[in-house]
Amino acid sequence: MSGRSVEVALWKAGRLKIRYPAEVLAETATRLSVRAPWAAEGVRDFGFVRFEPGDVFVEHYWTDRWYTVKEVRAADGTLKGWYCDVTRPAAIGPAGVVVEDLDLDLWVSADGSEVLRLDEDEFAASGLSAADPEAAERAVAALDELARLGRHGLTALLAA
DSSP states (O other), rough: TTTTEEEEEEEEEEEEEEEEEEEEEESSSSSEEEEEOSSSSSOOOOOOHHHHHOEEEEEEEOOOOOOSEEEETTTSOOOEEEEEEEEEEEETTTTEEEEEEEEEEEEEEEEEEOEEEHHHHHHHHHHHHHHOOOHHHHHHHHHHHHHHHHOOOTHHHHHH
């Protein structure tokens, strides 16, 4: 049901990284799409994009995919791009969504000219390859899929 409030909880390495409220935009059996304002404190400057108060994220979570996709817009509505997190499949319930971040990320600029693979060093240092080789394989495959989708347009994925 769209319009209801839910909570998004992002876990990383067994610890809660961030929790924030969001508004449901759409929901299917395997996907939840929500809208949320930038939830962290202050500005986060990555060099290729700045997340800041006033930014709005439309976030897409799947129970059958190893990633999430977040469309990022400035306060004035201008599209900044898409930030994609490689995660375990989301746990979606009536109160919200819980996801486990697996360190790998991808940034796709608004015009599609930049498709940046991020945090591969963090992923290598995480120990996931030794602790859970199958999850590590799925994470790398998810990043590869996101990079391919990023080069060919994420909008088709999000429209489906």
